[in-house]
Amino acid sequence: MDLDYALREPAPTKPNVTSSKEHMALYEKWERSNRLSLMIMKGSITLAIQGAIPVSESAVSYMKSIEEQFIGTSKSLASTLMIKMMTMKYDGLSGVREHILKMNDMASQLKGMDMEISEGFLSHKQTLTASSTMEAEFIACYEATCHAVWLKNFISGLQLVDSISKPLQIYCDNDAAVRFSNNNKTSGGSKHIHIKYLVVKERVLNQTVFISHIGTTLMLVDLLTKGLTPKLFQEHVARMGLVESLSCLDLK
Template sequence: MCAYTVSSDTLFALIVLILFIVYFKVTFSVNNNMVTIEVLNGSNFKKWKEDIEFAMEMAEVDLSLVTDKPRDLTVTSIDDEKLVHAFWMKSNCICLLSMRRSILDHLKGGLPTDCTAKELMTAISERYRVSSNADIGSLMQVLFNMKYDGNGGVRDYVIRIVDYQTKLKALKVDLPDTCIVHQALNTLPPEFSIIKTKYNSQDEPWSINDLISRVVAEDEKLKKKKCQVALYVAGSNSHKGKKSKTYINKVAHGTTKCNTRVFRKV
């Protein structure tokens, strides 16, 4: 029998991995589809709800999340009603199991047990409901404090600004495209001053697509210019190095005369 020893670092890594699997995500098979859901821990309800809805829809068992329970079957029920009823019951069972399995145990207290998947989602949503005013304030703060730092590309930066505009619109705060264009241009670094001046000198406003195409084109020009400058500097340094090296070699071999002064002691 072989004895294996585990270092403290390895043991710690294994514990972290186990905690991650248990407390952060669950992965299981639904209708032969592997789905991963972030575990509801009390502060990530929005992400958890999105994961549940996406996973159930991808597995084609989300019927019970979006519809109420159908009427009970009777002797007069037709085949279509029986088919819908059977599919809904299966969907409800899978959705309930998926939801309850992805919630930490101490958060399950007070939640209804004899209910449909749609009713359970409604109950959980009520528990973690956040004021729309708080959402608006948070989104506005992020939007108007954004600055382009060069990471991710200027196209992605503008799209992120538009994403906040869309989220605010869903909360009935409709920011016009002209406001978004101004915000995007004003938060670009000084290197984009040419395109800012061009926009301010025109009377016709730009659309979001116009903005994206123009700033991306300007970004490409700036990158190309920086590349050319870098190549020029590298070439200049290389040329200077060659001249210096050649001069030194000539002096060493006596092919170049050096002006030297001989000082005699008087």
């Protein structure tokens, strides 16, 4: 018996009194396959999920409805995982390793939905040696801009919102780098900067991102790159949302 015959072949026209025996036999074969396919699919799906799938007399149509249902579910799950990853806080009770494993598990689930997490969520060293502090900070702005554009496109791709009209805010604690990013002029001290990094100016000009100055004591990323005093370390950890409150930390 060709159990999947109704899934492979289109439905033949319904026979009538003038139909040939071959046509009637073909229709009966297709109808039996269609009925059994529907029975098997419905028997393999829980009642809770069946209620969300439109009723159909065709196995092919029913399977398409299931596919559409799971596409919507995947988008909803991806949105939930992204929000959870961005708001998840270390409670100070379980181990840090367990917290990291939970984050890694969510990233793996997103990867399985073809939504791989960008390296923008990682902290790493620059791949070149800068000749000045301004150049180093400007290159960091370039990396942050690339990740901001990826995040903007990713959120738009989830189709949860039509578009993101406001520029994404990027903070930098170097005045010279902020001024250089926010104007379209060049100076003798910046002529050696590779042309690819100047895309930052274009992104600012077309209002994709906006780079603002922030005081060094408020730069949260210093927690990942510098040695800080215990007091400032505690404040940065709390502001990053890694703990519910400073009471979770007990640094001496």
